Amino acid sequence: NMSLGKRALIKGLLYGAAVNKDSLSANPQLVASVAKECAIIVSEWELKWNFLRPTSTSFDFMPADWLADFARTHGLLFRGHTLVWHEAMPKWFLKTINSKNAKQLLLEHITTVVKHYAGNIHSWDVVNEAINLQDRRSDGLRKTPWLQFIGRDYIEIAFRAAAEADPKAMLVYNDYGLEYDTPEHEAKRKAVLNLLKNLKSKGTPIHALGIQSHLSGNETRFNSQKFQKFLSEIANLDLKILITEIDVKDKNLPVDLKVRDRIVAATYEDYLSVVLDEPAVIAVLTWGLSDRYTWLSEYQPRRDGAKVRPLPLDANFKRKLAWNAIARAF
Ligand code: XIL
Numbered sequence: 001n002m003s004l005g006k007r008a009l010i011k012g013l014l015y016g017a018a019v020n021k022d023s024l025s026a027n028p029q030l031v032a033s034v035a036k037e038c039a040i041i042v043s044e045w046e047l048k049w050n051f052l053r054p055t056s057t058s059f060d061f062m063p064a065d066w067l068a069d070f071a072r073t074h075g076l077l078f079r080g081h082t083l084v085w086h087e088a089m090p091k092w093f094l095k096t097i098n099s100k101n102a103k104q105l106l107l108e109h110i111t112t113v114v115k116h117y118a119g120n121i122h123s124w125d126v127v128n129e130a131i132n133l134q135d136r137r138s139d140g141l142r143k144t145p146w147l148q149f150i151g152r153d154y155i156e157i158a159f160r161a162a163a164e165a166d167p168k169a170m171l172v173y174n175d176y177g178l179e180y181d182t183p184e185h186e187a188k189r190k191a192v193l194n195l196l197k198n199l200k201s202k203g204t205p206i207h208a209l210g211i212q213s214h215l216s217g218n219e220t221r222f223n224s225q226k227f228q229k230f231l232s233e234i235a236n237l238d239l240k241i242l243i244t245e246i247d248v249k250d251k252n253l254p255v256d257l258k259v260r261d262r263i264v265a266a267t268y269e270d271y272l273s274v275v276l277d278e279p280a281v282i283a284v285l286t287w288g289l290s291d292r293y294t295w296l297s298e299y300q301p302r303r304d305g306a307k308v309r310p311l312p313l314d315a316n317f318k319r320k321l322a323w324n325a326i327a328r329a330f
Helices: 004-010 021-028 027-035 062-073 090-094 102-116 147-149 154-165 183-201 224-235 255-273 321-329
Strands: 014-019 039-045 079-085 123-128 170-175 210-211 214-216 240-249 281-286
Touching: 004 014, 014 027, 014 079, 021 027, 021 062, 039 102, 062 079, 062 123, 062 224, 079 154, 090 123, 102 147, 102 154, 123 224, 123 321, 147 154, 147 224, 154 183, 154 240, 170 183, 170 240, 183 224, 214 255, 224 240, 224 255, 224 281, 240 255, 255 281
Parallel strands: 014 039, 014 281, 039 079, 079 123, 123 170, 170 210, 210 240, 214 240, 240 281
Antiparallel strands: none
């Protein structure tokens, strides 16, 4: 029956997934499943600094160009992820950056990369994960080299440079740890809201909030009223909302596949039914499409060694209960 991408489009929404050149090149079944189920894709790796920047004075666009061509060939929209982050940085970065060159390094990267793809990117995650309350700063900003060497306006600087380089791209602030009814997530929602209010008050060209949505199957309390309130506060800043990296960790769920798949599916359905009630939400992307290629195999492996099953398609690209749950939410 109808694909996730088609179902979403009927509701005026975009559904897609994170992909990488390696797995697409290696697996024609993945290509077929992505082409069938998705309306948009995002680069899992290829538009991060460690792929784009072999040295402080050079760029390697080949892997990301391959993905941009893949998107075009299959009639898919393409999301850029991510221009400014503190992870996935090349080895030379920490040895090179200082208070004299940091702003130039940031501006040159954003301008060169965004111009290279100008007109072919649906939206950019301009800044990723800039809020971290453990760093105990009043503004909640994570202590990254960008903050250290440029100062707190590095975020505004980044968005303005991206808008200058591609006025057509939607510019997104992306973060995680916003979804649940815990003191930490509540505090982070407040800090992200303040950051976005502050950026908007200065006329920063920022168009959307990306909520990564890495969920954990029925381990943590979810309060739909509180989350719905947060979503509408974001929308009231004249921002759109993208669910940018949704998946459901099944690391601590029972080993029985039927039980696990049912809980994972229910987690997708409960969360997305709340999210898709907010008109400002325009897109839902899963962080991967098939269980065969999920970052959680490495980052959240099960102690019993069983393969994790966080995504809509199983490792043989068959639709799971999670697929039905996402389809129903649309
Ligand atoms: C992850 C990739 O999936 C991994 O393969 C890589 O080793 C590390 O990065 N939040 C993000 C993504 O914004 O960029 C991360 O992607 C997952 C968490």
